[in-house]
Amino acid sequence: MTGNIIFDLAISLGGVAVLIGLSWLLGAMRSIPVTTESAIERLAFDEPDFKAGEWFIGADSKSAAAASVAGDETALVFAVGDGLATRRFRHGAVSIEKSGSMLVFRMGEPSLRQLRLTAPDEDAAEQWVLRLAGPRL
Amino acid sequence: MDFPDVVTLSVPIFVTLILIELAAWKLTGRGRYETRDTAASLLMGLGSQIAPLFGGAALMSAIWTWAYGFHLFEIPNSWWAVALCFMLDDLRYYWLHRISHERRWFWASHVVHHSSQHYNLSTALRQTWTGDIINGIIFKTPLVLLGFHPAMLAFVFGINLIYQFWIHTELIKRMGPFEILFNTPSHHRVHHATNPKYLDANYAGVFIIWDKMFGTFVPEDDAEKPRYGIVKNLGSFNPFVIAFNEWIGIIKDVASARSLREVLGYTFGPPGWSPDGSRMTSARLKDRWTAIKGGAAGAPAE
Numbered sequence: 001m002t003g004n005i006i007f008d009l010a011i012s013l014g015g016v017a018v019l020i021g022l023s024w025l026l027g028a029m030r031s032i033p034v035t036t037e038s039a040i041e042r043l044a045f046d047e048p049d050f051k052a053g054e055w056f057i058g059a060d061s062k063s064a065a066a067a068s069v070a071g072d073e074t075a076l077v078f079a080v081g082d083g084l085a086t087r088r089f090r091h092g093a094v095s096i097e098k099s100g101s102m103l104v105f106r107m108g109e110p111s112l113r114q115l116r117l118t119a120p121d122e123d124a125a126e127q128w129v130l131r132l133a134g135p136r137l
Numbered sequence: 138m139d140f141p142d143v144v145t146l147s148v149p150i151f152v153t154l155i156l157i158e159l160a161a162w163k164l165t166g167r168g169r170y171e172t173r174d175t176a177a178s179l180l181m182g183l184g185s186q187i188a189p190l191f192g193g194a195a196l197m198s199a200i201w202t203w204a205y206g207f208h209l210f211e212i213p214n215s216w217w218a219v220a221l222c223f224m225l226d227d228l229r230y231y232w233l234h235r236i237s238h239e240r241r242w243f244w245a246s247h248v249v250h251h252s253s254q255h256y257n258l259s260t261a262l263r264q265t266w267t268g269d270i271i272n273g274i275i276f277k278t279p280l281v282l283l284g285f286h287p288a289m290l291a292f293v294f295g296i297n298l299i300y301q302f303w304i305h306t307e308l309i310k311r312m313g314p315f316e317i318l319f320n321t322p323s324h325h326r327v328h329h330a331t332n333p334k335y336l337d338a339n340y341a342g343v344f345i346i347w348d349k350m351f352g353t354f355v356p357e358d359d360a361e362k363p364r365y366g367i368v369k370n371l372g373s374f375n376p377f378v379i380a381f382n383e384w385i386g387i388i389k390d391v392a393s394a395r396s397l398r399e400v401l402g403y404t405f406g407p408p409g410w411s412p413d414g415s416r417m418t419s420a421r422l423k424d425r426w427t428a429i430k431g432g433a434a435g436a437p438a439e
Contacts, residue, residue: 083254112372
């Protein structure tokens with residue numbers, strides 16, 4: 001390091017850029033598709049007491065949702081790079097809207113303001129909104 | 138005795154080891170890298186070096202210099218003093234690290250380091266932008282007051298930091314008798330895991346003996362592969378979101394609090410604390426796991 005902050009910062013940024021570029025060149029830019037199997041497996045790990053009913057896997061394989069068997073909770077599974085993450089909430093706790101053939105969950109988190117789930121068509125989206133929004137919405 | 142800036146001197150070694158690990162991942166399939174995750178980790182690391190330049194480093198230096206004027210013992214700059222300082226600083230690190238997992242105020246900074254679902258050498262560089270200065274003042278000043286010169290303290294902390302870099306890897310499995318005394322990749326994989334069995338374990342920096350002494354040691358179980366990240370994984374690779382996500386959560390919760398008890402609980406309670414118990418703390422996650430799967434989650438090893 002040279003002691004010149006701007007110069008040192010530029011060197012560090014250059015180093016970071018090289019490492020990121022190399023990882024990209026080596027094929028590390030990967031996204032995992034959300035499938036029924038992967039969604040069930042991840043949810044079983046994160047929320048082992050969630051009893052999922054029917055699964056709704058997004059048409060773009062980026063996210064999935066399931067209502068609980070009891071019908072009072074929703075679980076979401078979504079891809080984050082090559083990993084999966086989950087959210088679980090009681091019906092009414094999260095606003096769910098239909099936008100064309102898409103379900104939009106207003107999560108309101110800094111890292112997840114909203115989550116989009118693509119249905120095969122508008123009718124399917126409407127049915128899933130009714131099922132996941134629960135009686136309170 | 139002059140103390141070199143060992144962290145800066147080690148940067149080329151860090152970069153080289155990451156390159157080697159990347160190559161090993163590509164050639165052997167061992168370990169796991171994802172470009173956006175790596176980018177986030179490296180940018181968090183870079184940011185953690187820039188953040189103290191906004192006055193925090195100068196403040197910490199001023200407080201240490203002031204505190205050194207009141208030191209209790211005359212400790213010379215000798216090899217035994219450095220060794221003693223290193224040992225005490227590692228004990229200091231254990232308790233800071235433990236409280237960083239057990240109290241949300243400290244967790245809000247430390248969660249950054251755990252926010253990756255990967256465990257590789259770039260994860261080691263995923264560091265907080267918000268916690269080092271306050272934590273340094275609170276937890277390191279007592280060592281200055283004892284009589285350890287601030288320059289010696291900075292040196293041993295640098296050595297500790299460098300030690301903790303190489304243990305963030307899946308390439309090294311087990312290390313035999315070395316694991317009895319020292320923190321190793323295996324021990325630290327447990328620490329980064331979200332499996333209920335592994336939660337709140339292995340806080341050590343260099344010496345794993347602290348965990349064994351204070352009942353927080355859990356060995357890696359070959360039958361239970363660690364899954365890394367946090368119990369509610371982030372949905373973003375944006376470094377600013379990673380840096381401030383938990384702080385925003387605290388602000389939102391405090392804004393909705395209905396009593397001083399709730400304000401204190403949301404701020405200084407265990408991560409996941411809520412007044413109605415609707416969220417999950419690590420203790421409740423372990424209880425749930427035990428109820429469903431049987432066995433004792435995270436039971437300290439015999």
